[in-house]
Amino acid sequence: MSSDGTEETSLGTLQDAITKLDSRPISVAVNPVALVVTECITVTSAMRKHARWAHSSVSAILGGASTKIPAIQKRDRAGQGITSGGELEEAVPSRWGLRGKKGKSMQDNPLMAAFARLRSDLKGCKDIRTFDTPSMLHPFLQVIRSSSTSAPITSLALIAITKFLSYNIIGHDSPRLPEAMQQLSSAITHCRFEASDSAADEIVLLRILKLMEGMISGPGGEVLGDESVCEMMETGLSMCCQARLSELLRRSAEIAMVSMCQVIFKRLKTLEIESPAELEALDEELEEDDKQDGLRMDPSMNGERDGGPRKVEEGQQLSSSERGQDDMDSNAPNPASSTLDLAATAEPEPLQPAVIKAYSLPSIRELLRVLVELLDPHDRQHTDTMRVMALRIVDVALEVAGPSIASHPSLANLAKDTLCRHLFQLVRSDNMAILNESLRVAGTLLATCRNVLKLQQELYLSYLVACLFPRVEIPLEPGIEPSLYEGVPQAPSLVKQPPQQQSSASGRSTPVPVKDRQKLGLEGGARKPDAREAMVENLGALVRIPSFMAELFVNYDCETDRGDVCMDIVGLLSRNAFPDSATWSTVNVPPLCLDALLGFVQSIADRLEEEPVTEGLPNPDALREQRARKKIIIRGATKFNESPKAGIAYLVSQGIIENPDDPKCIAEFVKGTTRVDKKVLGEFISKRSNEGILSAFIGLFDFRGLRTDEALRQLLNSFRLPGESALIERIMTEFSEQYYEKAQPEGIGHKDAIYVLTYAIIMLNTDQHNPNLKGSKRMKVEDFAKNLRGVNNGKDFDPEFLQSAYDSIRTREIILPEEHQDKNAYEHAWKELLMKVQSTKDLAICDTNIFDADMFAATWKPIVATLSYVFMSATDDAVFSRVVTGFDQCAQIAMKYGLSDALDHIISCLSYISTLAPDVPPSTSLNTEVQVEKKSVMVSETAVRFGRDGRAQLATVVLFQVIKGNEESIREGWNHLIHIMVNLFINSLIPPYFLSFQKTLALPPIPLQSPAQVIDRAERPADAGIFSALSSYVSSFANDEPPEPSDQEIEYTLCTVDTVKECHFEDILANISQLPIESLRSLLMSLLEQIPEDGSPRVIVVKPELPAPTTSPRSNGNKPKLNRPSYDPSLVFVLELATMLALRDEETVKELAKDVIESLASVIRDASKLHPILIARSVYYLLSLLKASNDFDFIRAPVLLHTFSSFSEDLLKQCAQPLLKGLSDCCKGPNGLRIELASSPDFWSILNTLHRVPEAAGDVFQLVEDLTTSPQPGITADNYEAAIALLNEFATAAQVGARQEQLLDQAARRGKAKPKKPEGSEIVVRGSKAMTIVFEMSSRAPMFIEQSHLERKEAWTAYWSPILKTLTHQCLNPCREIRQQAFSSLQRTLLSNDLASKDHKEWTAIFSEVLFPLITQLLKPEVYQSDPLGMSETRVRAATLLSRVFLHYLDLLAESDVMLDLWLKIITIMDRLINSGQGDSLEEAVSENLKNIILVMSNQGYLVPPDEKAEQEEFWNETWKRINRFLPDFFAELFPEEAKKPKTEAKAKEDKDNEKMAPKAEEEKVEDSLQEKAEA
Secondary structure, three states: OOOHHHHHHHHHHHHHHHHHOOOOOOOOOOOHHHHHHHHHHHHHHHHHOOHHHOOOOHHHHHOOOOOOOOOOOEEOOOOOOEEOHHHHHOHHHHHHOOOOOOOOOOOOOHHHHHHHHHHHHHOOOOOHHHOOHHHHHHHHHHHHHOOOOEHHHHHHHHHHHHHHHHOOOOOOOOOOHHHHHHHHHHHHHOOEEEOOOHHHHHHHHHHHHHHHHHHHHOHHHHHOEHHHHHHHHHHHHHHHHOOOOOHHHHHHHHHHHHHHHHHHHHHHHHHHHHOHHHHHHHHHHHHHOOOOOOOOOOOOEOOEOOOOOOOOOOOEOOOHHHHOHHHHOOOOOOOOOOEEEOOOOOOOOOOOOOOOOEOOHHHHHHHHHHHHHOOOOOOOOOOHHHHHHHHHHHHHHHHHHHHHHHHOHHHHHHHHHHHHHHHHHHOOOOOHHHHHHHHHHHHHHHHHHHHHOHHHHHHHHHHHHHHHOOOOOOOOOOOOOHHHHOOOOOOOOOOOOOOOOOOOOOOOOOOOOOOHHHHOOOOOOOOOHHHHHHHHHHHHHHHOOOOHHHHHHHHHHOOOOOOOHHHHHHHHHHHHOOHHHHHOOOOOHHHHHHHHHHHHHHHHHHOOOOOOOOOOOOOHHHHHHHHHHHHHHHHHHHHHHHOHHHHHHHHHHOOOOOOOOOHHHHHHHHHHOOOOOHHHHHHHHOOHHHHHHHHHHHHOOOOOOOOHHHHHHHHHOOOOOOOOHHHHHHHHHHHHHHHHHHHOOOOOOOHHHHHHHHHHHHHHHHHHHOOOOOHHHOOOHHHHHHHOOOOEOOEOOOHHHHHHHHHHHHHOOOOOHHHOOOHHHHHHHHHHHHHHHHHOOOOOOOOOOOOHHHHHHHHHHHHHHHHHHHHHHOOOHHHHHHHHHHHHHHHHHHHHOOOHHHHHHHHHHHHHHHOOOOOOOOOOOOOEEEEEOOEEEEEOHHHHHHHOOHHHHHHHHHHHHHHOOOHHHOOOOHHHHHHHHHHHHHOOOOOOOOHHHOOOOOOOOOOOOOOOEEEEHHHOOOOOOHHHHHHHHHHHHHOOOOOOOOHHHHHHHHHHHHHHHHOOHHHHHHHHOOOOHHHHHHHHHHHHHOOOHHHOOOOOOOOOOOOOOOOOOOOOOOOOOOOOOOOOHHHHHHHHHHHHHHOOOHHHHHHHHHHHHHHHHHHHHOHHHOOHHHHHHHHHHHHHHHHHOOOOOOOOHHHHHHHHHOOOHHHHHHOHHHHHHHHHHHHOOOHHHHHHHHOOHHHHHHHHHHOOOHHHHHHHHHHHHHHHHOOOOOOOOOOHHHHHHHHHHHHHHHHHHHHHHHHHHHHHHHOOOOOOOOOOHHHHHHHHHHHHHHHHHHHHHHHHHHHOOOOHHHHHHHHHHHHHHHHHHHOOOOOHHHHHHHHHHHHHHHOOOOOOOOOOOHHHHHHHHHHHHHHHHHOOHHHHHHOHHHHHHHHHHHHHHHHHHHHHOHHHHHOOOOHHHHHHHHHHHHHHHHOOOOOHHHHHHHHHHHHHHHHHHHHOOOOOOOOOOHHHHHHHHHHHHHHHHHOOOHHHHHOHHHHHOOOOHHHHHHHHHHHHHHHHHHHHHHHHHHHHHHHO
């Protein structure tokens, strides 16, 4: 086959390979030459003891030649073999061992002579490695080949050769090693000896096996040729298969075969490296020469084989003539005995080739072919035992060289077709030995060769799924919520339709097409439990291959016409991991499935951090689109099968069919998908209204080069012919036209001829394969031709053409395999599968992580459901450990790939298992605080129940382990986490503050319900006995108090505390505080969902607030029932966390604050229904958000303040501290917000209400002080009056300081030490500051007047009057400090240059509305008595102030028309002061002030006698008329000259009357005036 050059090259390559190997030294202690001689003597000695060789010559013993010197072996001229003259001449005698009669002289037996010659040749040999190897082996090989030797002698020869190989006497550098190995191979595979004792006989066979194993695996293995290897493998297989041999021998043969096959198939990998080009050429030759002349192995089965030499078979009985006369002696075997003959042939061995090419692909392929053929389940010559043996050897071959087999077409085609065909049938066997081995081989095959077995792998896995997928609903288990395992599928993705019962088997009665696995008859059915377990183990091994599931997902789940194999397998493993699957399989199946499932998760987790590999792989985005398209197509095909019109409409709407008006678009879809029901399709395209679609459909077929029956077969495989003849005719007519046009068949004259021929073929198909017809009645080819006579345009069809068509239909029915229930169905379907294989791309190996995201997204539901169910039902720690790891890995995967729905579901399941996230929070009414070991523990229903539930504790730790670090990916899962946090919070199991957010809110920790009782275990006496405990219990029961917790309950609670500590809430909250905005939004929405809507009361049972006990908490049995809202700390917790999240930074305020504000506003609107603590904190949260969101119009300050001001006074006071803190923070915020707040009337209304609350007064004042004194704007024309009014209230409140001042006065008089600092000093300080602020604000009045839109007069009243009235009011304050400060401020204000104006007279109200009322009030006894010592001085200061102010504005007053009235009122006031009865000091001060006024007025010409200014007469007269009533000597003192002038009579009388009436009149006048003022 190859040229000489190729042979030389091959030989050179072989020699190079040999020399490259290290030459092993001879490993025997004795002389190698002596050892060979010894072995010769050993064999000949045994032979001489045999009757046949008892009379050997002396030369046989001495080692010399008897009579004839053997010719030296030499190469013949043709170069085709190695010959020996002596051997040729003595072939027959040596074969039969003939010798003469007794007493006759004759030559030694050739067998003996050969040993003698070898010994003679070895006499001069110094180095055994230089001795010719074939010559050394020749005598031993003759013994092995000889049928006349007994089993022991043959064994000795085999032992000798085995020693030569194992001692390395025959090594790489031995001369003519290839020829020697070939001869040795030929000899042992044709070994013959006399059969005697079966045990001894089998020992020979065992030694042959050992020798073959040594040859293959030893140094000479590389030089064996293809034929030698095939012969040896044939011999080994024969021993494995012969049932008459002992079990031990057959098992030994199998072991040897396994060992040799390992070496042989390993050589395939070596050859791929050393000579890939030569292998490729051999591959092509083997493909071309398949089924032609070449190597053929044919191992004998049970000693029977047709037409070939038998290897291991029943012994042959030799005839007398063959044995010879001397064989009948007593030492000879019994004539009835037999011989074992490994090569029953008397022909001389063929000449050996000169060049022996080392074995390669041909022998490897032949070996694989023979092994695969042994697997044929329909070959009755092969027993199940043989198949098991063959499966084991094939498994080893695949393990060693599976990828190499797949890469060579000559081997791969065997695997694709014959191996898979037989193997997938064996998998259905009920024989467990066959099943186990076939499953193992299938697993190894897919593990190593799956890249070329795409459709075969789908077929196999689909069968496993069909067998293993239980159609049983998951049983309800008490304590396990069914929602935990909602994601577990109840059936595979595509369920097989039940097969239709066909009344006939006609070619046009094509059944509904389903998936390939069902075509092959491999649907599941009932399998035994052990078989199911074996299948699960096999599937688990495949799933654990790291890239296996990803490859299934990419190559099947993402391809339109392939099944969802990956999802089906995950669903299968998930469902069978449930404990109930043990009822239809074995108890091992659930853990096996769980292990496989977790292995799948582990493989994805292991790849998380790997660098993505994309080269040569499909695009994940394209696969995603393809998978979405596949879902649409499946749904559309389902709709089409129900109603073609609806299906097409749906597919058009989804863009699958582009143009519904184009028949070609519709035809391309229905032909291109395997999911359309072929019966529905046939009826659809054959309708008259769909003729365009029918034409387009048939137009999609390429009929060129196809015979009519072939084209028809192709067409009818794509749909099912309808039953109506009219519809069939329509299809056949269209087919005939298009076939005639496209194929243009030779010898057919018209399309009508095609039409008739088509019908004839359909009839022939029905005739040939109708089971009701007997063979004799079936149509012959002549009948077929007769039916078509003259229809070919008036002529006959070509007979050869008709014969070909007839043969094709007769041998292969036009049918889909579902129509058959016999073995042919499998063959039909398999051929269809092979046809599809030709157009199917190889499976893409996906050793990468780029598909993991989509794969996990498609499969996580059943995985998580299974983990949850197992977690709930498991009891073994190992199971818990694996499940915990599984949950953690699933969470890592979900986090890595952003699969929030998966992470949320994991959190949901673990939350349920943890028992800490109930929909209705548990009662806290029995919570009891216990002091244990110097720490406080809250014993609650939740803590005790959780502490005794180990599964819940583990689930909780796992849950927070899953959450920690994955917070960013959580979405809906926050709901469950919030429920858990709230539950732990209200039971005092997590602290009521957030370490990560402490700087955000300036509020104390959220208050919790007070415990029902507090118990200090340290105070309990040590000798408290059972009676004491019982009495305590009875007492607590009688008093409606919870009994004291038991030690066990406290222990459970401590266990709960430790578990919660392991959850590291602080770390999770710290991570939450750093979440990106989208993640934070999810958390916030979950928080806000916890707030009851529309004010509906939250369904929560909390302990009612207990009033502070006056004596003992057990004092009475009936607790008071308070008709007010219960306190819900959980709602406060939720609102506070939501507020803090929204306030984190500017971005969170912008994105999240609005939702929080709306929720808080809804809470505030229901203030009357909620607890004040909740409202108070909500107020602060709202104000904090108001400040932060001032740049956004989420909420306006006036609206918020109006809401607060609408609170009841009690509620407002309870909210005082947080409200004021919030307002203060807002006022320190942006100026716009500050002004907006301060300008609101509700703001001042709230402050006016709160300043009366002692605890809040300081904060209110601080807020007002900041607004009024800060350089930032705060006081405006709108709030000016309100601010002054509030400051007036603070000053008024400072009157509490009067008492302290009076005590100090008393102490000073008595000489006692000063008392301690009074409690009201802070109030006095605030009052003093208020006065200072009011005075400072007086400087703003001119500015406000200037900016005001009011008229000048109105503006003066609006802005000066509040200050003056406030100062006037505080001049009456009993507190001396405040009063003095007010007087000082009033004086400075009244004397200010900005106060008066010529433009209006309103300023004159400083007398009528300020000074006069002030002095009038000072004159009242009750005012005087409030501070008797200080008020005297105040009256003096008031009189002085009045004088000073009057004189200050004298010029302005003189120009006004109120001068006289004002002056007369001042005189009247002075009169009242002098007559107030206070004493001389006041009289003196008043007189002095009045004197100053009169003198100034006189000097300035305002008070002069009438004779000087006649116009002043009234003024002069009225003045002295009034003054003379209380100071009669005053006129003479001030105006002595005027007094000396004589009075007229009338004047004198008038003066006298005035003197009499003055006191009474003045008193009445003043009283009337004061009454008017009071009423005003």
